[in-house]
Amino acid sequence: MKSAVETLNPTRVRLTVEVPFEELKDSLDAAYKKINQQVTVKGFRKGKIPARVIDQRFGRGAVLEEAVNDALPKLYTEAVNEAEIDVLGQPEVDIKELKDNELLSFTAEVDVRPSIEIPDYSGIEVEVDAVEVTDADVEEAVEQLRERFASTSPVERAAEEGDVVTIDLEAKVEGEVLEDGIANGVSYTIGSGELLDGIDDAVKGLEAGGEGTFTSELKGGSAAGKEAEVTVKVTQVAARELPELDDDFAQLASEFDTLEELKADSRKRLENTKQYDQATQAQERVLDKLLELVEVPVPEKLLEDEINTRKHNLEHHQLGQMGLTLDKYLEIQGKTAEEFETETREAAVKGIKTQFVLDELVKREKLNVNQEELTEHLMRRAASSGMSPDQFAQAVVEGGQVPLLVGEVARGKALAVVVEAVTVKDTNGEVVDLSDEDEAEDGAETAEATEAAEAEAPAEEKAAEDKAAEKTEG
Template structure:
């Protein structure tokens, strides 16, 4: 049973009540789980009677586990009964949980503001046709060949384009070292373009053990505004030179890197994968275009909390990207190298975050208007698919999804259906690649 009231602006207070028999069952389950971790003198581990356990640790020893069982489905039902759409996580206040009595919990949630939907059916959009050329396939094959190359010490000769040089370097501006301008045992591929223009070129012809001084000027548009346009002197020591050894492109190579027996079959597989990737990308771009059109045509007063949360998500994604792409490079270090603060980075992301947050609200309004629902069979199918990806403790994953992740999975399914509706109802024109009309 749920009662609710609007308390301010877009905030709602839900009074959630769960019947006493369900509470008793949950407390029993909680006891069976908690007792397995408890050892008391005179009892074997896992065999402490419930009345002894509660006497020693208090009835609240079972409350956390019981709430994990009771609260997620009760909250989901309360939200559905109140016909509200929460923003983010609720603020729960436990009022009562006791054997033989109903559970009473108050949940304060911020809900989405009303959205005035613009046109969303019959939108016009263009989609590029997919065409993979022989040159693209060959380029992809060469990249795979590069990925399986070996870097071996260069026994003779000087550093050349494509070689990997292991260097120590230290940069000076106005005869003073600058932050981020020093490294040891740095692996630099000559020709990668990862340093400022001119640096890599001046290492061509260097030999192992050589010490060089490289004078350059930072570009005017350099990411660190404090260094842009300034002269810099790098003192560099070449510690080692390695050259790339590529494997032969033959049937043996195909067998090594794929499940194909011949290079010709592997080329066909590459083409098919590239075509599928291109189709997926074209579909994603089409979806983004349609969502953007609906959002631009719709009116909604954006809650600040949504914008800030979207910025948080974008920065979290950025942190993960930096960690994977440049191990050891933190977001704070990235900002330092870019000559900006975290607050300045957040300000830069604000417009994009507002656009994304608005798109989410608009899709939610579309879901409500069209009565789009997630069937239980669809949720179960999604849970099965996710669980199948986890060989380690699949039942634990399933239990989490069944109890705490179900609401999110339903929302994900509804959003996918809403986007599919936009696409199926759109008037789509297929155009040659690169022939998109400017918007």
Template sequence: MNVTVETTPTSDAAFHVQVDWASIEKESEKVYKRLAQTQKIPGFRPGHAPRAMVERLYGRNYLYEAAIETLVEAAIDTAAIEQQLTLLQRPHVHVHDLSEGQEQDVTVTVPVLTRGELADYHDIREAQEAVTVADEDIDRVIDNARERMADWVPANRAAALGDRVTVDLKLVVGDKTISDLKDHEFTLVEDRTGLFIGMDQEIVGMSEDETKEFTTTLAADYAKEEMAGQPANYTVTLTKVEVKELPAVDEDFLKKVGPYDTEELMREDVRKDLTLSRTNTALRQLKDKLIADLIERLTLPVPQVLIEAETEDILQDMQNMLSRERIDLDRYLQLMGKNADEYRQELQPEAIRRIKQRRALELLAEREGMEVTPQEIQEVIDAYNQTSPASKRMRLNQLRPSQRLSIERSLLRDKAQDWMMQHLTDGTASVTMESDAAATLAVLGAEAEGTPA
């Protein structure tokens, strides 16, 4: 079987396949046996109908045409791997003029992602951002921990921003009651949005057991158009005002977050963890800059069909992430004021960037002579098998060519990124270190800023 490939500027590839008759005859026997086994043929048990009977039911040419389609599809898959072409659709093979006993010439055009061209990249130089941790940063982390461990105590005064209040609340828009809440508890904030916009400022200054009627105006761009810009009429009775009381940084506090013997030891661990966190962030940013520089040196036409497929992958990732938080994608988009088509359009530049990133890294790996060993592939399979049920475990010798290629490309991209970090930086890039005090951040939290809601 002989295969030649011609690529076009429009990201299509024409596969010209010559199939010898001996291969067709051999494959047609497999087609016959499959039909005899799986199809109901009157008068015969499954698998026992003679070929002449099957040919009579389906047509003699059908067996040969199905055999040619199978052989051609397999030849195209192999040729695409050899030519480093990514098929964007399954090839559709149609045999029209069958000449029995003769070699068959079949041409199939398939949209593909071509190799692309990567210009020289050895002049790229990027530096890792310097990592510093100030005393104020440590104070902020500790203060955030104090905020989370704070108690709410009676304020014994009028309500103020930042207080936690308990209210009976009735909200009417037009002639419709939107909310009728009893003993509803929330924190007063300055910049509330959505349905209750402007409410907090009206409650500020109220005292316990006080009832107040007031009117706010819903935002002109409120999600429900029939309510947008309308007056919102409130009746609020304030039943409780509480203020947050932060714990002192004392022996009891140190015991809960550590335990630590002294405040100095706690601050030392916080500094260590912040340094690690910021170093990792700086390394990710450095890697992103290097990849952006590499993509600028790549010439690669990206077919729309691939952009759309990558966009759907990103959208699916988003949906999976939201579902873990029990958030519906449609509801999320509604809150953002967008529909699915608009969001897909916004995602397309990121889809193109991801496609180009993969190809640029693969071309760099090829140019630098990087290879993937069977042992490295086996390690990937072992990691997969450790988290998979027995029925889905894989073996190296059972991988389909496309599966093996996918693993190899992924490993090559990882190696290319490591190479860039070693050779295209100014030599200041740090090695990511393991945290000896990971438990500290679990208690004190990451370097979040501001007061929790």
């Protein structure tokens, strides 16, 4: 077999392959065997029809077509390996010549991973938010904890902001009560915003037994998105009572004996959270700066596939779970269809460029992924998908997605290498050292890096997660 490679552009090549006919022998034998099992000829047992009879009855062309279809995948793979090219996606194959007992010639156009030069990035400098925890931050955190331990007690007065009311609801659309528009005994905290728009004004001032009506757009159910007239009846008003902020509260709400110890722990937790956020912010901004330094051509077919995958996942998975259409989502976001298209394309381009650049760094730095790192990443991915680690791991293995997860971890490590080599300063002008931060190492795969890891085969990875989700539901 002879093959030649022609570069069409930085991300696409054309392979021209010539195959001597004798190399098709195995595929020809397989073609005759397959046809033998599919047809019957009077006077011959099934599977025992001679090749010459098949040629006479069904035509040599049918045999050649079957043999070529069988041989092409192997011949294409051999040509790719011989040329040492890193292909992306499926090729467009064109049979140029097929001479019986002489020659098979074909071309295959396919996208390839572009050659990328990573320049010296040590001069990159980014600014991140300083890690500062104020007394007000601590007081807010403690107050939120206090809210969780609030108690309620019925009162005989009109409902006020912050009260917990028990209510019955009835929704009508165009004068008709909806089948799923009745709900009784619903507990609602006035001002929480957890139910329908307009309900707060409707129930404020009502005592137990009082009724009110208001108009609101339904967020879910059979008439989601439609305007409804809602009748609300208050059956009970209860006041929320917050516990005193003292040592007794600290012992009730935590493992600490004093309020001061509880506050000190809250401060430490806030510092850890802000350090993690700072590390993530540094990774994102360093990645943006790195991408500005590198010229990365993007294969058009890969880009279109990634855009379509992102749209599909948004419409059929994320929005579908929320009961929203794409049009409704855009309305809520205040975006036009054109703005959505532009943002989706820009995100897809960035994802693909990020993957290419980080993969190149993985090769250059000779980074490997050990079992512990893969397991930790798998645990995080399982948690973010709402599945147990065992379920997620089983789906990943069954779907052949392990290499994709390995790629994500490797890219995270590559980004961590860059972050450690550049200068990161906070808004106070102080140099931030992220090399010793556990959070920086554990969170090395930023949102962009993880997103980019899916750019090459996002549909397959999503299929693995969907499969696990189906098992969970089952």
